[in-house]
Amino acid sequence: MIKDKESPIRSCHFVYIVALVFGTIIQFSDESEFVVDMSKTSLVHVPKDLPPNTKVLDLSQNNISELHLSDVSFLSGLKVLRLSHNRIQGLDISIFKFNHDLEYLDLSHNQLQKISCHPITTSLKHLDLSFNDFDALPICKEFGNLTQLNFLGLSATKLEQLDLLPVAHLHLSCILLDLEDYYMKENKKESLQILNTKKLHLVFHPNSFFSVQVKISVNSLGCLQLTNIKVNDDNCQVLLKFLSELTGRPTLLNFTLNHMETTWKCLVKVFQFLWPKPVEYLNIYNLTIVKSINEEDFTYYKTTLKSLKIEYVTNEVFIFSQTALYTVFSEMNIPMLTISDQPFIHMLCPQEPSTFKFLNFTQNAFTDSVFQNCDTLTRLETLILQKNEFRDLF
Template identity: 25%
Template sequence: MAIVSFWCLLIYMYALLHWRYIADGAKHFSPSGCQLVSKVAHCRYLQLTSIPQDLPSDIQELLVDHNNVKSLDEESLLRYPELNNLSLKSNHLGHKDLNAFMDTSKPESLSLQNNTIFTKYTLISLALRSALSLRWLDLSRNAINEDMLTTFFPNLTSLEYLNLDNNVIMRLDKSSFEGLRNLKELSLQRNYIYEIEIGTFDNLVNLKTLNLAFNLLPCIVDFGLTKLQMLNLSYNQIEWFFSREDDIEFQLQKLDISHNQLLFFPFLPQNHHLHTLLLSDNKMKFYSKHFDKNSSFADFLILGNNQSQITTVYLWDNFTLSNLSNLNVLDISRNQFDYLPANFLPAMTSMSYLKLNWNCLETFDLSSKHITSNLTFLDLSNSRLSEISFEEPSSNLHQLRYLNLSQNRLQELPRQIFSTMNSLSTLDLSYNLISLCSTSTSIVGHQNCVDLRNIQSLEYLRLSGCGLQLDKQDIFLGTTLTHLDVSYNQLKSIDFLQNSANMLKCLSLRNSLYSVNNIDFSKFQSLTSLDISENNITTFPRSLMDLNLQCLDLHENKLTSIPISSPYQPLVKSLNTIYLSRNSFDCCKLSWYDILTTSNSINIPDVKQITCNFSHNYMSVQELPESVIHSCHWRNGGTLLSLVLSLPTCLTLLVAFILLFLLFKQPLLKKFKKHFRTSSSY
């Protein structure tokens, strides 16, 4: 029986080793140091000066990044006929033989990122002409300019992806991409492109994605790429975006013109498939309320193909010419909108994500005639709002999950505004002067309070800086709050949290407990993150020691010590992150600090800013002088040390007393006898 068990064990170990060998991809190393996994050779950072010739002839991927391969000759790849992926990033490559790809299987993917191609670009362009199967090409970071472009791509008809990022291209014309009729994705970000000739991309009939971010384009006029699906124009200097005026259907799905200088809402194609429109960080606004739209127009003079064309555009209402019913995501944050036209948002019937933050809106309408019922995300923060319109008793925002109204001027909100938002999970009302309703609130006397009770879907609530006192215990009754921020308020106690104590996981009470003492957190058994910083707390709440907190923020208080005496206390065992700076810790009572710093699982991000007090001098706990440590050892010696220190003094006094007694013994005795002498009876 023992023999059978032994053989079973051997078979199991063999199977395990065989499985690990297969899972590891038969990993081994070549004489040149390349790591071989299956049919992939990893030859990075080996200081190679040429393509290694000691690899298996059937490899399919060769990664020679970050070496010193400066040239590629005819025989470099002759040994590897099945190679389809070659990466030569960061190699100072500047020369490539004309026949480098002639006798190979012609790689499908080639990365030449971060080399010196510009030095002998004509030779490299001639070599690329023989790579007739190339589908993916990366020429980024090679100091390529617009004159070099025309030499690279005449024969690359199979190319589908082209990366020209981080070069020095300044303008594009019709000859820039001739021959790339199968190109699907083109990236030109982080160049210096300030001009694109009309018709530059017309021959790229299969182009789906175009990235022109981080350039110097001043405008886009007569946009006519009907097959394009994704266009990134972010971080340019664009003031106008004007598409071609015709009934041709555009395939455009995502358009990003964020971080530009747009003055007007872009003039989009009439027929398109846009689902995402990103226009944040521009200078847009609507003007029909301020000017006569019948006389406010601009004439565009479009020059191209030796012809001129004048197009008149009405600036105030042309956005309505485009069908926005399929738009799902709209970001127009950080602009200058002071109002939205009545037919602007209602036209976006499929809208689910809307960002309007950091604008100049003073009022906003949440009624069904203004907002689609499909909305799930709405950000209206920092928009100078002083009024929110809302139709009661019903609401169309039953799918809304995220609502941000923070950093506005709201003092009044409809009392039941949130009661019908059945899916509302995150609500941010920070920095608005509002009040919350409770059971004892009189309906007649407190019309301005906001009722947050019985919103069962509400989990994340931020009420920072609302001037709240929160002395009622039932303001969150019926909610399922797990994350609550009531920082920068004036709390009299934390009794208002009794109904939510068992559910709360993250709680922020920053700068809100100046007059609160003896805080009891014993009921917050689910709490994992607590912020009680900036509160001038003098005594660490001992109720925290039994909680399983993962993150604790104590910075900027007046704590002198923390009652941590063992690394096995529940708080120490669960803690991952703690903030402790700007307190008044005693330099001679830092045993708790030693326990925290010796724990490998606890991170103290502000450890360099933690100081302690020794004789009214504050110093870094990481750099305590030896003299201070020595003095603290004597000071913390306890009763035994005090007894040892006082014993010599006591002995000295005792000896002195005995000597004095002996010195004055005889005179004192005689005087005593003389004073009390009496006759004796016989």
């Protein structure tokens, strides 16, 4: 039968789904690409019957403990390989020598202690070795040939200043550095030089008070993110000293703190420390305030800060001065303020004509009394008060 060239079927794309014993294979016929998802299937080794034309292979969240050349050598067109959350302890980079198209390799959250270095495909754009059991940063000199690399995830318990020298010439978009198991060395002050990355994400231990005193210097850093920050009045200065090297460069415009537990006194100190810095966007997500909330001195220096965003707050202080809490925010001399998903019941009207142009207080516990008879928000253009406790607003 002659195929009808004008048939509308020509514009359709077919998707074939084939179920295996475990997992799923999805073939996109228009590009002859295969996506094989065998995550969360209790695998103890890489399956031997994978389709040779597999492009995306997800083996994450299994019990795989070893990788061999024969596991992936026949997958010549493989582009994405996810092996995170397994039990792999050793890695020989040479097992990927036949995967010339490999762009994305995720080996995070394993038990890797060492890697054997060999040349690796230069097409790699994403390499994640974070959340493993490395003592020193797992950097091979061959990584310096990965000219297309955008993301590099690493972990270590100790740092040396020139650990990242083999990749110093690469222009990375993001470095993720897992320091959950990092520990202080007696009578030794460590340092790490990171030459080129747009974003640096540092992850610390979620249940330990912040104690990292390593000196980290970065050239041309545009975005800094810290995850798992636990501080009190005693070690607050340790955090500020750690930040002093990272936040001083004029290129740093975005700073994010994620999963932060702090006293109110220390939080105000962090604000005061950052106020004269070049940071323009400060974000705090999943904030827990502990111990006490008392009135703290705050000097509103001239600042380049454009936006402060605080989302998801747990306040474990039940008896405190409302004025002490709200005044710090109401008098801020910045254009944009977001305080959402929090137990705030009120917000004060600024005492002086305010610079606020944008205010977002979504999902608090504000009532009709908020901003009543307030005449100092003269520059305000946007006010968002969704999901509060209003009955008869204004």
